Amino acid sequence: MRNDGLFYKHSGKFGPLTFVLPVILLPVCLVLAFIYTYAVVYIPLVGYVTFLLTGGFGFLVAMAVMMLIVFAKVRSGLICRLTGLFAGLVAWYLSWAVFIHLMLKRADEPVSFFTIVFKPFGIWGMAKAISVEGWFSIGSGGANVSGIALWICWGLEALIVIGLPLLMAGQAIADKVFCERCGLWSDEKEGVLLRRPTDGIDLVGRMGQKDLGVLAELEQATASDTCVYRVDVTACKSCRDFFTTSVKEIAITINKEGKPEQNVSTVVKDLLISRDDLNRIRTIATSSPGGEETELDNEQIEIEEDTETVPAENA
Numbered sequence: 001m002r003n004d005g006l007f008y009k010h011s012g013k014f015g016p017l018t019f020v021l022p023v024i025l026l027p028v029c030l031v032l033a034f035i036y037t038y039a040v041v042y043i044p045l046v047g048y049v050t051f052l053l054t055g056g057f058g059f060l061v062a063m064a065v066m067m068l069i070v071f072a073k074v075r076s077g078l079i080c081r082l083t084g085l086f087a088g089l090v091a092w093y094l095s096w097a098v099f100i101h102l103m104l105k106r107a108d109e110p111v112s113f114f115t116i117v118f119k120p121f122g123i124w125g126m127a128k129a130i131s132v133e134g135w136f137s138i139g140s141g142g143a144n145v146s147g148i149a150l151w152i153c154w155g156l157e158a159l160i161v162i163g164l165p166l167l168m169a170g171q172a173i174a175d176k177v178f179c180e181r182c183g184l185w186s187d188e189k190e191g192v193l194l195r196r197p198t199d200g201i202d203l204v205g206r207m208g209q210k211d212l213g214v215l216a217e218l219e220q221a222t223a224s225d226t227c228v229y230r231v232d233v234t235a236c237k238s239c240r241d242f243f244t245t246s247v248k249e250i251a252i253t254i255n256k257e258g259k260p261e262q263n264v265s266t267v268v269k270d271l272l273i274s275r276d277d278l279n280r281i282r283t284i285a286t287s288s289p290g291g292e293e294t295e296l297d298n299e300q301i302e303i304e305e306d307t308e309t310v311p312a313e314n315a
């Protein structure tokens with residue numbers, strides 16, 4: 001049985017800077033909304049390109065949200081989603097304000113962006129008016145996309161621009177560990193051990209009972225293995241007294257183009273360990289020869305070189 005108390009979980013707390021996030025996100029979304037909408041209106045290609053632009057817009061907003069969530073030390077999934085939703089809605093609304101601004105400019109009836117942005121009902125009215133005739137066509141000489149088809153395009157656009165930041169926000173901290181005592185994100189070190197999955201050894205079950213000896217029972221993976229367990233650790237760089245370990249399964253498959261592809265899945269996530277446990281993992285790493293190069297392996301190589309030079313000097 002897995003004992004949940006043995007695993008790290010985000011506390012649900014957030015740093016005071018969280019309250020400043022909307023103030024930072026507003027100008028970020030504004031700049032991105034301008035770039036996106038100018039690109040959509042002035043790049044003459046429509047179709048897939050437009051949706052690539054929309055995806056890029058939503059993705060960049062999401063990236064900004066993710067960076068700021070880490071910066072503000074948010075450890076709450078709910079706050080992550082709320083921040084993502086806020087940024088998505090703001091970015092989407094601002095892109096509409098820029099769009100109406102550009103459409104009016106094109107019709108030789110310029111109205112400043114700052115007049116439009118505070119008139120949501122004006123934007124709505126303009127959207128309805130534009131939807132009747134449409135504003136772009138697909139292919140040369142074709143009729144404008146208008147009516148229901150245009151509303152579907154706009155709906156998909158909204159879904160992407162609001163949805164991406166909302167869905168991606170939580171990913172910012174999904175694999176991070178926070179030392180509550182020091183108020184810091186822990187450093188992560190990937191691949192301190194690479195092991196070969198072995199039949200009859202229940203890694204998940206035994207790690208779930210904090211039985212790290214199971215790692216020593218698994219064989220060291222070699223470069224030819226197509227499926228390996230990668231053991232990662234996190235450490236708080238401030239107190240040096242807060243550690244976790246995770247195990248990821250790395251499966252290498254050959255894709256349709258014949259190129260190797262890595263599929264990473266989490267097997268054990270953020271088991272809390274002591275300094276002694278960490279040293280135990282280090283010992284296992286240094287006592288198993290061969291396998292992939294890791295920093296710990298390099299340390300081991302240095303030790304081996306030292307022992308080789310001693311007899312050489314004596315000779």
Ligand SMILES: [Zn+2]
Nearest residue numbers: 179182236239
């Ligand atoms: Zn700490």
